[in-house]
Amino acid sequence: MMFDKIIKLLFIILFFAARLQAETILITANPPLPVPNFMNNPGFEEQVEFDRVIAYWDLNGVDEDDGLTDKAAHSGKYSFKFTGKRGINKSIRQRSVGAKTAPFPLKNGMTLVSGAWSKSVGAIPGGGAYGLSVKAGAYRPSPSFDKGTHDWAFSEKIFVLDKDIQALDALYACYYDQEGAVYYDDLYVSYATVQLNVKVLSPDLKQVCLYDNEDRKIFDSGILPRGTNDYTRMEKVRAQKTYYVEAEDYTGKVHVRNYPVLGRKVDLLNLYKEGKIKIDSNMNLTRKEFPGMGAAGVFDGLIEYGNGSYEGNDANSFFTVKLDRAYKIARIGICLKPRSVESAELFVFGNNTWRKIKDYSYASMQSVNYIYLNPSEVVEAVKVSITNGAGLKALTELELYEESE
Numbered sequence: 576m577m578f579d580k581i582i583k584l585l586f587i588i589l590f591f592a593a594r595l596q597a598e599t600i601l602i603t604a605n606p607p608l609p610v611p612n613f614m615n616n617p618g619f620e621e622q623v624e625f626d627r628v629i630a631y632w633d634l635n636g637v638d639e640d641d642g643l644t645d646k647a648a649h650s651g652k653y654s655f656k657f658t659g660k661r662g663i664n665k666s667i668r669q670r671s672v673g674a675k676t677a678p679f680p681l682k683n684g685m686t687l688v689s690g691a692w693s694k695s696v697g698a699i700p701g702g703g704a705y706g707l708s709v710k711a712g713a714y715r716p717s718p719s720f721d722k723g724t725h726d727w728a729f730s731e732k733i734f735v736l737d738k739d740i741q742a743l744d745a746l747y748a749c750y751y752d753q754e755g756a757v758y759y760d761d762l763y764v765s766y767a768t769v770q771l772n773v774k775v776l777s778p779d780l781k782q783v784c785l786y787d788n789e790d791r792k793i794f795d796s797g798i799l800p801r802g803t804n805d806y807t808r809m810e811k812v813r814a815q816k817t818y819y820v821e822a823e824d825y826t827g828k829v830h831v832r833n834y835p836v837l838g839r840k841v842d843l844l845n846l847y848k849e850g851k852i853k854i855d856s857n858m859n860l861t862r863k864e865f866p867g868m869g870a871a872g873v874f875d876g877l878i879e880y881g882n883g884s885y886e887g888n889d890a891n892s893f894f895t896v897k898l899d900r901a902y903k904i905a906r907i908g909i910c911l912k913p914r915s916v917e918s919a920e921l922f923v924f925g926n927n928t929w930r931k932i933k934d935y936s937y938a939s940m941q942s943v944n945y946i947y948l949n950p951s952e953v954v955e956a957v958k959v960s961i962t963n964g965a966g967l968k969a970l971t972e973l974e975l976y977e978e979s980e
């Protein structure tokens with residue numbers, strides 16, 4: 576009897592000791608991952624109502640055989656299709672790239688990358704240019720695509736700034752003096768590299784390695800001396816990837832941490848249907864012609880007009896979700912009113928405090944926008960407050976992702 580009690584006590588002590596000694600792997604980056612795409616409407620999903628006019632893009636040399644198409648897309652529903660014509664230089668152009676998202680001036684020595692996805696049906700080797708052209712202070716090395724016929728392929732090119740620049744003047748997607756047809760989708764201009772900072776706090780560390788999402792080893796600490804409890808390393812890495820750290824201690828235990836943490840989607844729709852989460856909102860408009868209008872529409876994954884919570888008053892609109900329990904949240908997805916602009920604030924409640932985590936000023940969203948909490952936070956409620964907007968105010972989508980490690 577006594578012996579049992581001692582064993583039990585020993586287990587409790589061991590359990591708490593293990594808890595106290597739990598490893599901490601902190602991964603941050605400057606700028607944080609994922610980095611923003613400086614382009615507007617990079618995947619052609621955002622359209623203006625008029626025929627063949629695409630938000631943020633100018634069309635040059637195109638005719639009725641060119642334009643948006645839903646016959647092929649690398650992601651989403653649409654891509655831009657060029658039909659080749661000998662002797663004609665066709666292109667689409669976006670100017671003032673990153674006017675809202677890039678921290679101008681971009682500094683001398685900074686590495687940037689431009690890239691795109693494209694599919695070709697019969698681009699000929701003897702024809703003209705098939706690729707991007709980027710002007711940032713001067714024309715920069717830009718990606719081009721293989722001619723001939725190929726399925727969706729991606730091409731990118733890194734360039735280093737040789738002076739401070741005040742603007743990314745223009746990006747062109749070209750199809751010059753050609754035959755056949757090509758499709759462009761998911762263009763990007765962004766930081767090419769970020770400074771990754773890895774810090775591992777754990778007793779008696781043996782080895783720390785960093786890998787990218789293709790399992791390529793980025794660094795290896797080698798075998799660390801016994802008694803190492805703290806390991807830090809900075810590394811310049813590609814921005815268009817995700818990473819994970821593996822830290823092994825001398826007991827043979829391996830700790831893993833991803834960066835950024837994507838998390839596992841919380842099934843808010845089901846929790847709402849089962850009455851387990853509570854909504855507090857003044858956005859309670861219903862319309863017969865929009866069956867998706869209402870709180871369930873905020874959790875259903877659809878971002879069509881009329882799918883979400885709407886309100887028509889001038890007063891501030893709010894939508895609060897009280898969760899059924901505390902979640903360790905790694906990522907939040909939000910879509911305000913698509914094809915419109917809204918200003919809004921996003922708050923989370925945890926540890927007895929409301930905290931504002933994001934301000935949107937006249938934001939235009941065509942898809943779900945993600946906010947990463949790094950490190951993940953305990954969240955018991957989420958509130959979206961819509962402070963300004965054109966016409967009916969709307970919250971189209973709200974997603975929560977729980978850290979599953």
Ligand SMILES: [Ca+2]
Pocket residue numbers: 618619620648649650651652653654760761
């Ligand atoms: Ca697309």
